[in-house]
Amino acid sequence: MANFYSILLTLVTLAAGLIWLYDAKMKRPARVALIQQAEQEANKTLSAEERERLAPQGTIAEFAQSVFPILFVILILRSFLYEPFRxxxxxxxxxxxxxxxxxxxxxxxxxxxxxxxxxxxxxxxxxxxxxxxxxxxxxxxxxxxxxxxxxxxxxxxxxxxxxxxxxxxxxxxxxxxxxxxxxxxxxxxxxxxxxxxxxxxxxxxxxxxxxxxxxxxxxxxxxxxxxxxxxxxxxxxxxxxxxxxxxxxxxxxxxxxxxxxxxxxxxxxxxxxxxxxxxxxxxxxxxxxxPQWFPSWIPxxxxxxxxxxxx
Structure with missing residues (x-):
């Protein structure tokens, strides 16, 4: 299917972006509030490691945040600028x-x-x-x-x-x-x-x-x-x-x-x-x-x- 990868890349990029957006708007404020409360009680600024241990970001949301920018750039390049063909x-x-x-x-x-x-x-x-x-x-x-x-x-x-x-x-x-x-x-x-x-x-x-x-x-x-x-x-x-x-x-x-x-x-x-x-x-x-017995797709x-x- 010639357009399969374009559709798949678009959907995956959209899904990653929506997960990241949901976490940023709905989950992150609660994590920030929890960290601020802990810092006030301890009367000190928590380190990045302490913050992560106290209010960790979900694994799926963290992964979506990491891959979305990469997928977005690839989507723009592949959809509107250049695409490789064999x-x-x-x-x-x-x-x-x-x-x-x-x-x-x-x-x-x-x-x-x-x-x-x-x-x-x-x-x-x-x-x-x-x-x-x-x-x-x-x-x-x-x-x-x-x-x-x-x-x-x-x-x-x-x-x-x-x-x-x-x-x-x-x-x-x-x-x-x-x-x-x-x-x-x-x-x-x-x-x-x-x-x-x-x-x-x-x-x-x-x-x-x-x-x-x-x-x-x-x-x-x-x-x-x-x-x-x-x-x-x-x-x-x-x-x-x-x-x-x-x-x-x-x-x-x-x-x-x-x-x-x-x-x-x-x-x-x-x-x-x-x-x-x-x-x-x-x-x-x-x-x-x-070797001759290797799969034919190996160059x-x-x-x-x-x-x-x-x-």
Whole structure:
């Protein structure tokens, strides 16, 4: 459940705060009065240890007072500023690998409350080329991460593994931009990626102001028959509705994205991926220090060279 931890953190923080507040308003005055009376009778100021022994704070209230500030700071950071996500699959290779941990900027596309995800106020709009985390439209309880390829009103074609975009235009006249071929420039294979035994071709692509790399599997034929069919368009063509976005993975032939299930509503966006802050490797070769019988979730190494900003 994608929103489970946000809800749990909010409820636990609220509970700790209410317990602390109840103790401060209802219990603490009685403890203070008892200590003042004892000091008057003894005609001296009691030490902190004596005060605690005479009028101890309840264990639960003491724990709530200790953890509430920490939980509150974490809640603010996670809900409104930044949240860590783990990349579970290969759909965004080579930009992101399975085992990468990314930091997502939550306020990039509006500030939302952590429980109901209602927008509190707008802060910015998605841009073509952004790598974004969003609620999977087919099952909003699951988080997906893909690249924003097309914006509201754009016409997009993906044919013969080539991307075409006609940017949105309010008035269709001579000043409107024409259908553009998104040029792919093949890159040298300094680091080869595979789909099983097939080496993948590596290209650079320019989307808006963002230049990034994609992978294409030459052994995979067109899958247009499985594409999401939008009424009134060709099999491999889509027009992005208002308030929606078209997402694609950088590993073009190994990505379940908008080509297969349609568009992402604006209110499903979680944030923009900005930084790879950790990258763990889980593959175990013959020379791995991790025994083969160890659980698969135990990492076998850290890919330090991958740490940095997301392109």
């Amino acid at each position: 990349i579970p699959s290969a759909s965004m290779m080579p930009t992101m690998l399975a085992g990468d941990f990314v930091l997502v900027e939550k306020f990039s596309y509006g500030v939302r409350d952590p429980l109901f995800r209602s927008e509190l106020f707008a802060t910015g709009l998605p841009q073509r080329g952004d790598v974004a985390v969003f609620k999977y439209p087919v099952n909003p309880q699951v988080d997906f991460i893909k690249r924003i390829v097309a914006l509201p009103g754009d016409r997009i074609i993906y044919r013969n593994k080539t991307l075409y975009i006609e940017p949105a235009c309010e008035t269709r006249n001579e000043s409107c931009p024409p259908l553009q071929v998104i040029k792919q420039t093949i890159q040298p294979q300094d680091e080869i990626y595979f789909n099983r035994t097939t080496p993948l071709q590596r290209f650079t692509e320019q989307l808006g102001d963002v230049e990034h790399e994609i992978l294409v599997d030459p052994s995979v034929a067109s899958r247009a028959a499985f594409y999401y069919q939008q009424p009134g368009t060709a099999m491999d063509e889509w027009v992005v509705p208002e308030g929606h976005y078209f997402m694609m993975g950088d590993n073009r032939d190994n990505s379940e994205d908008s080509r297969y299930w349609g568009f992402v509503p604006y209110d499903h966006l979680v944030g923009r991926a900005t930084l790879i802050w950790m990258s763990l490797e889980f593959e175990r070769g013959a020379d791995s220090w991790v 076998s190494g850290v890919r330090w060279h991958r740490l940095g900003t997301v392109e």
